[in-house]
Amino acid sequence: MITEDPKHQDIHEYLAEMEDIPGTRVFTAKRARQGYHMNQFAMSLMKDENRARFKADERAYMDEWPLTEDMKQALLARDYNRCLDLGGNVYFLAKLFSTDGIPFAEAVSTMTDMEFPQYREMMMNGGRSPEGLRSIRANAAAAKKEDR
Amino acid sequence: MARITAGVASSHVPLLGVASDFNKDRDDYFGPIFAGYDWTREWEKAEKPDVVILVYNDHASAFDMKIIPTFAIGCGERYKSADEGWGPRAVPDVEGHPDLAWHIAQSLVLDEFDMTIINEMDVDHGLTVPLSMMFGKPDAWPCKVVPLAVNVVTYPPPSGNRCWALGEAVRKAVESFPEDLNVQVWGTGGMSHQLQGPRAGLINKEWDNMFLDGLVGDSDHLRRIPHIEYLRETGSEGIEMVMWLVMRGALGKKTRALHRHYHVPCSNTAIGHMVLRPDNGEGLDMTGSDTVTAIAAE
Numbered sequence: 001m002i003t004e005d006p007k008h009q010d011i012h013e014y015l016a017e018m019e020d021i022p023g024t025r026v027f028t029a030k031r032a033r034q035g036y037h038m039n040q041f042a043m044s045l046m047k048d049e050n051r052a053r054f055k056a057d058e059r060a061y062m063d064e065w066p067l068t069e070d071m072k073q074a075l076l077a078r079d080y081n082r083c084l085d086l087g088g089n090v091y092f093l094a095k096l097f098s099t100d101g102i103p104f105a106e107a108v109s110t111m112t113d114m115e116f117p118q119y120r121e122m123m124m125n126g127g128r129s130p131e132g133l134r135s136i137r138a139n140a141a142a143a144k145k146e147d148r
Numbered sequence: 149m150a151r152i153t154a155g156v157a158s159s160h161v162p163l164l165g166v167a168s169d170f171n172k173d174r175d176d177y178f179g180p181i182f183a184g185y186d187w188t189r190e191w192e193k194a195e196k197p198d199v200v201i202l203v204y205n206d207h208a209s210a211f212d213m214k215i216i217p218t219f220a221i222g223c224g225e226r227y228k229s230a231d232e233g234w235g236p237r238a239v240p241d242v243e244g245h246p247d248l249a250w251h252i253a254q255s256l257v258l259d260e261f262d263m264t265i266i267n268e269m270d271v272d273h274g275l276t277v278p279l280s281m282m283f284g285k286p287d288a289w290p291c292k293v294v295p296l297a298v299n300v301v302t303y304p305p306p307s308g309n310r311c312w313a314l315g316e317a318v319r320k321a322v323e324s325f326p327e328d329l330n331v332q333v334w335g336t337g338g339m340s341h342q343l344q345g346p347r348a349g350l351i352n353k354e355w356d357n358m359f360l361d362g363l364v365g366d367s368d369h370l371r372r373i374p375h376i377e378y379l380r381e382t383g384s385e386g387i388e389m390v391m392w393l394v395m396r397g398a399l400g401k402k403t404r405a406l407h408r409h410y411h412v413p414c415s416n417t418a419i420g421h422m423v424l425r426p427d428n429g430e431g432l433d434m435t436g437s438d439t440v441t442a443i444a445a446e
Contacts, residue, residue: 001355001377024342024345024379026303092208097233123412127340128342130383
């Protein structure tokens with residue numbers, strides 16, 4: 001467990017570290033700005049009447065929002081990794097999970113390389129180990145060392 | 149004088165609310181999770197807190213991207229359960245304690261914590277699931293609640309150190325409230341979990357248990373864990389554990405553990421739960437509840 005003096009956090013170092021975790025998009029200000037309208041669109045699905053309108057014609061409902069074509073395609077395809085890349089946040093995208101009526105864990109599993117039954121099995125067996133998944137830089141350095 | 153007599157930590161996975169609401173809490177999957185709270189439900193019946201200061205995070209329910217308060221305190225009379233996309237949970241309304249909440253809010257601002265004041269909002273699973281876990285399914289919640297919402301969604305969230313310091317200031321605020329109140333502070337969320345991206349499903353039992361160990365006794369090293377450590381070791385949503393540090397900070401220099409429970413999995417998440425007593429020789433252990441605790445444990 002690493003601890004450090006909290007008074008000396010450099011913002012540039014901090015933000016660089018956020019990008020150093022394999023398979024993870026930390027919801028930084030940059031992503032929050034990029035995905036603002038996608039997340040607000042998803043938020044609108046908390047209302048029953050909006051869910052009904054969205055379900056009736058997804059494309060037409062999304063056209064009412066200032067979303068990029070990329071965002072619309074990612075949402076239509078339920079490509080949640082792509083949504084994260086475009087600034088989506090999982091707690092907002094979860095409004096779409098529940099509109100679709102699929103369990104949270106099942107939606108989450110679509111972002112991994114596993115099918116839901118296999119993902120469930122992994123969770124039942126104690127989940128995914130952080131081993132080898134802590135740092136992109138550390139993994140690259142280790143691979144380089146191995147090459148030599 | 150109002151006093152903080154105990155701290156409770158608990159995960160707040162939404163699926164636990166579903167299990168409770170649809171009577172699945174004793175099936176093969178959820179049984180072992182809920183069994184770890186049986187002790188606490190008996191203990192709470194004996195403790196009879198007047199107020200719980202409930203530290204939690206909103207999950208895009210009351211707050212969207214329009215306004216993102218880092219620390220917000222609920223000063224309202226009552227709060228309804230939020231519709232998170234499948235209709236509101238069928239749980240009682242949450243009754244606030246505006247007198248105490250406003251007192252704490254004022255005290256915190258004077259103590260240089262720039263709080264956001266909330267008079268009206270709905271509360272989501274982050275707040276209602278812990279109530280279900282600790283109190284079961286009553287017609288009305290047995291105590292009043294002061295919601296204390298922490299931003300752990302948009303980066304950067306407050307540091308663990310700041311959360312701990314906020315807890316210390318909450319303690320000072322509570323102890324200067326003239327009315328005799330039995331107050332508990334609950335820290336919720338966590339433990340290890342990642343809900344997004346190819347690394348989703350990450351669990352770190354070893355780290356989680358080190359964190360649980362660290363809440364007990366007089367060490368304050370947990371307040372110095374940087375965000376990146378939570379992210380690397382406990383997944384992107386493991387950062388919620390900083391909210392437990394508000395609770396720990398509010399218990400003063402030293403604590404002892406009354407109860408501890410850990411279980412994997414619940415959906416994508418490791419369930420952690422702990423009950424702590426302040427142990428500072430200040431008379432907080434003289435509430436008579438040690439005896440009661442012993443009875444509850446039998």
